[in-house]
Amino acid sequence: METEKVELIEIEKPGINRANIGRSVGMLIGLIIFIIGLIFCITIFLLIPGIFGVLIGLVVMAKNVPKAIVKCPACDFENKAAPPQASVECERCKTNLPIKWTETPRGFWTRSIFAKRN
Numbered sequence: 001m002e003t004e005k006v007e008l009i010e011i012e013k014p015g016i017n018r019a020n021i022g023r024s025v026g027m028l029i030g031l032i033i034f035i036i037g038l039i040f041c042i043t044i045f046l047l048i049p050g051i052f053g054v055l056i057g058l059v060v061m062a063k064n065v066p067k068a069i070v071k072c073p074a075c076d077f078e079n080k081a082a083p084p085q086a087s088v089e090c091e092r093c094k095t096n097l098p099i100k101w102t103e104t105p106r107g108f109w110t111r112s113i114f115a116k117r118n
Contacts, residue, residue, distance in 0.1 A: 009070060011100070012068065023065065027065065031057065036053055037054035037056070067080040067082050068082075087099055
């Protein structure tokens, strides 16, 4: 059985764009559910619904993390990967694809107010 060496793939971290705006909104909704669940947990009467709110909020946030497309060099299949992952397995040929995440250039919405301006 031969094993092929796959090169490190450099991908920009996904920012807010048309493709990821739905995921960003979903992540915000998950954060709101999580915060409401925490507030419920503070009260004694709403402890059990609060626990479920926290858990549901965490699941919604985890499922809606903005993802980037990783193209498999072996079969040209487009896979999706979230930024903290160090590698992703191709869904078609099961090749392990190592990923190096790079920062996206700062745009209008992500620019720091303290950054130097040219």
